[in-house]
Amino acid sequence: MARLNPVRGTHDILPDDNRRYRRVEETAYDVAGLYGFGEITTPVFEFTEVFSRTLGDTSDIVTKEMYTFEDRGGDLITLRPEGTAGIVRALISNGLQQDLPLKLFYRGPMFRYERPQKGRWREFRQVGIELLGVAAPIADIETIALAQQILSELGLADKVTLELNSLGDTESRAAYRDKLVAYLKQHESKLSEDSRMRLERNPLRILDSKDEGDRAIIADAPRLNDSLNEASRTFFDDVCTGLDDLGIPYEINPKLVRGLDYYCHTAFEFTTNELGAQGTVLAGGRYDGLSKQMGGPEAPGVGWAAGVERLSLLVDEGEAVPGPIAVIPMGDAAQRFAMTLTQKLRGKGFSVELGYSGNLGKRMKRADKLGACAAILIGDDELNRGSGTVRDMVTGEQSEVSWDAMEEHLARYR
RNA sequence: GCGAACGUAGCUCAACUGGUUAGAGCACCGGCUUGUGGUGCCGGGGGUUGGGGGUUCGAGUCCCCUCGUUCGCCCCA
Numbered sequence: 006m007a008r009l010n011p012v013r014g015t016h017d018i019l020p021d022d023n024r025r026y027r028r029v030e031e032t033a034y035d036v037a038g039l040y041g042f043g044e045i046t047t048p049v050f051e052f053t054e055v056f057s058r059t060l061g062d063t064s065d066i067v068t069k070e071m072y073t074f075e076d077r078g079g080d081l082i083t084l085r086p087e088g089t090a091g092i093v094r095a096l097i098s099n100g101l102q103q104d105l106p107l108k109l110f111y112r113g114p115m116f117r118y119e120r121p122q123k124g125r126w127r128e129f130r131q132v133g134i135e136l137l138g139v140a141a142p143i144a145d146i147e148t149i150a151l152a153q154q155i156l157s158e159l160g161l162a163d164k165v166t167l168e169l170n171s172l173g174d175t176e177s178r179a180a181y182r183d184k185l186v187a188y189l190k191q192h193e194s195k196l197s198e199d200s201r202m203r204l205e206r207n208p209l210r211i212l213d214s215k216d217e218g219d220r221a222i223i224a225d226a227p228r229l230n231d232s233l234n235e236a237s238r239t240f241f242d243d244v245c246t247g248l249d250d251l252g253i254p255y256e257i258n259p260k261l262v263r264g265l266d267y268y269c270h271t272a273f274e275f276t277t278n279e280l281g282a283q284g285t286v287l288a289g290g291r292y293d294g295l296s297k298q299m300g301g302p303e304a305p306g307v308g309w310a311a312g313v314e315r316l317s318l319l320v321d322e323g324e325a326v327p328g329p330i331a332v333i334p335m336g337d338a339a340q341r342f343a344m345t346l347t348q349k350l351r352g353k354g355f356s357v358e359l360g361y362s363g364n365l366g367k368r369m370k371r372a373d374k375l376g377a378c379a380a381i382l383i384g385d386d387e388l389n390r391g392s393g394t395v396r397d398m399v400t401g402e403q404s405e406v407s408w409d410a411m412e413e414h415l416a417r418y419r
Numbered sequence: 420g421c422g423a424a425c426g427u428a429g430c431u432c433a434a435c436u437g438g439u440u441a442g443a444g445c446a447c448c449g450g451c452u453u454g455u456g457g458u459g460c461c462g463g464g465g466g467u468u469g470g471g472g473g474u475u476c477g478a479g480u481c482c483c484c485u486c487g488u489u490c491g492c493c494c495c496a
Contacts, residue, residue, distance in 0.1 A: 010469095013487075013488095043470060065494050069471090069493095070495090087495095115496080117495075117496090119493095119494070120493090121488085123489070124496080125495075125496080129496065132496095134495090151495095171442065199493065208428095216492095249485095265476085281491085282490080283492070284490065285495065286496070288496065306441075315496055316496085331456095336453065364452095365423075365455055367456095368456090372453095374456085374457095380456080382454070382455075386454085394455095396455075401455095401456090401457095
């Protein structure tokens, strides 16, 4: 066992994994493009307050999960634990309010100091989108539809469920919070220890408790839905109707609550039961007050983020990439010629492998291992003849092909 | 941060109740084959059994600590 290990919760992404991650990211990027989303890249770290101010003082992310350090200039810096806060900061920094509505896609690493588990890392990758500047439910609908399309293009339509809820506007949420706390206080002694803590910090979360005793109490608790005011009610109905119109299936989950302070109205998660405790694969919601809260302009927003590692655990291998063409020289003269030929073919867009050493047998073996579709053999005979021996690695058929005709002959392997 | 299980070769796993030199398959390298890959046969390199301490005549095996992984809780992508 090697002593030199990566830091806990981080991992090296080898070429095979990267291929799968890229498939997830590229699919998300491509589909987002169909909806008119452009890619934004913000720094991987920000001033700590960008996150601490926006995520909520009581959220777990802020209280125990941030990678925070002081840089040499004495500034407090945090590796971003999520993408939204940085993007809204970018909106403000760049005066982008005049370009609203904005449709932004992002991807990249996020950092949270958590206990690693399957599908949960300390450094992990997300893809996400934010739609800023649209207060109407159509934004929520479009955002969810985009998520749905990405997931189904990844072949996950049957593996995930869309859960949906409304947190209501600030007024509704505050009213509900009061009602809920009043109810729970009556049963405080019977609540689990965790939930008693949550009663102070984030009572809504108690709705989602897995403790059996808690669940019994929650069963009779006032429902969030009943506390929605007229406007919130209508908003949520419009979102649901829109999803119905598009034929996007969902389940309303009245207990779905988001952990971060800035969410309001629509909250949603795509979940799977194939990843153990890490069932959430893509999650998001509306955050109308965030920009203002950060000292920026009024800019309602809705968006989501998805875990690339989690998604790629669900995604199939994907179609095999066509193998390269192997150029196999024998002898010094052939070696030099082969280098030139290889470069020429690469210049024409072929994927070409030129082995580094070994005799014919070795090189053939290596070409086979690489999954080469064809091999071009070059020895003294070929050099004299002015043509290469092209062997089809699947059929084993060989043919003489003049250098001039090589590109055309190889076209079949593209 | 809390609870539990597990850690033997690059990978997947063996090694009876503690007992000689820790094995196998796959993978890797070489040979049969210096102008021909896949199959086959032969051979080879690889391990301070995660690390440290302890018990014992003797520890991969038992005990303690530590690190790591996995599962659950918390929370989340």
